[in-house]
Amino acid sequence: MTILVIAEHDNLTLKPATLHAVTAAVEIGGDIHVLVVGFGAQGAADAAASVIGVSKVLRAESDGYAHLLAEQLAPVIVGLAPGYSHIVATATCAAKNTLPRVAAMLDVAQISDISAIVSVDTFVRPIYAGNALATVASSDFIKVITVRGASFALAAASGGGAVIETVSAGPTPHSSRFVGQEVSPRTRPELTTAKIVVSGGRGMQSGENFHLLDAIADKLGAAVGASRAAVDAGFAPNDYQVGQTGKIIAPELYIAVGISGAIQHLAGMKDSKVIVAINKDEAAPIFQVADYGLIGDLFNVLPELLSELDN
Template sequence: MSILVIGEHNNKELKSSTLNSITAASVINDDIHVVVIGNNCEEMANRVATTDKVKKVLLLEDSKYENPIAEKISPVITSLAKDYSHIVSPATTFGKNIMPRVAASLDLSQVSDVIKIENEDTFVRPVYAGNALATVQSTDDKKIITIRPTSFDPAATEGGQATVEKISFDGDESKVEFIGREESKSERPELGTARIVVSGGRGVQSAENFKMIYEVADKLNAAVGASRAAVDAGYVGNDYQVGQTGKVVVPDLYIAIGISGAIQHLAGMKESKVIVAINKDEEAPIFNVADYGLQADLFEALPQLSSELDKIDK
């Protein structure tokens, strides 16, 4: 049987989380279909069809799908389920919102936030904020899974020759009213996929001081992140948050500045390839996961770091 991957997109671009989901699905089976539910998104769907490993793209377009409202999208997926052995979605807020509805409607249990696929029914997922890894086996006849995007490489956007099939759906009308979105715009790389992330914590002390973090980040072409404490204190917006309740990042280099290293923050960054911690407190738990630690006052260290980076670039 084929595997259905739920396409996450903004009607113009497919989100990279979908490419990660395609790779995850391909561990089980190469017969992968992607469903794209949106509005005026045929052009994007045609591009999805060239993605490596994708055999078919199902396209449903209607103005009511302009925004991904869970109540509107999940019945469409439920109606497609009979043809598939697995339904796979990224464990982003998009997938987390929709997939449990699909599972419950089909009377199936869901396996959330999978980081490794052992075989068609056995999966590894983090529990307790990543402080333990559980290997679980689904006994349901159909598997509903969400995968952690950073745990799977993105599928190549070329090499596929899928057909695009337009589908229709006559289902219940949800009356949920979309009011709006406030998306944060940034010239910097996206936090979830950046090669380098520079994060600030409570130690940065103010939104004004965060400029020092931005300066260093820009010299490294890095994304900017923050601890929950810094977000709660209002230094930066919540979309900067790295951690169990924020984003999970796995960059090549993670620089934690003025971050003590609470369990919930570590859950979001401890898989990074190289971790640097700069903190005044030598007892800070962040040093236990850091490859390179520097005990220093960040207000002295940041300007120095900025000028040292200028030197190596020359």
């Protein structure tokens, strides 16, 4: 049994999402190969070869993959698929765009966002915004799987010695093309990998007030997140959103400020190790999942908290 893990990378380095997928693949069992598709991606391939648990890295290079699109990546995966029992990736935006195409081209059912592995063909995944868990068994000849990163630890990124093999990139489809991208400058940790996250909700009342969280986050070395209500109101950008329709995270410390605790938000952060809630409504649902709760006006609490962090 051999498992193919789809690498996420920037051609130079491997993204942490890949390490979550490797851990899941190790739990399934068997040889683990990592596919690196890109242009000038030797650095990413070398990083993948160093991951503990990986036995082989497949590198597909083409100048057409300089800005890799799902329409380009899916055919490469499908071409390699007959040699594998499982195709695995972490449930990021990129994988959610690519793997359904792979599953459709292979005529198999995708098993999405799994949080636990029962056996080689049976998996657990959350449903109803995480309020129930479904155990799913697949009889497909190839299992196409996305894993919930928050449910699987990062594989060790160094110490491995996998071989790197070059594979044919194949023709580049022209059904879509890369036009451009706008990347937001980032001075704080990535939301999905941060150990501490400070999130704001509708209770922040405005985008200007939302920046009150920045000083707290900077003192703690934390990432800043937001509820869907805050994003929809324009208080924070879309890439800050935590929840069922945003990012699923599980930091060591999650501080929820002015967040009521809607079910779709809880689905994205309730696996956090420690949850602290600050809200003036003592009946807010967020307190039901919080390890520590502070009932009070956030506009009084935040300056006091910042003052304590300064001392």
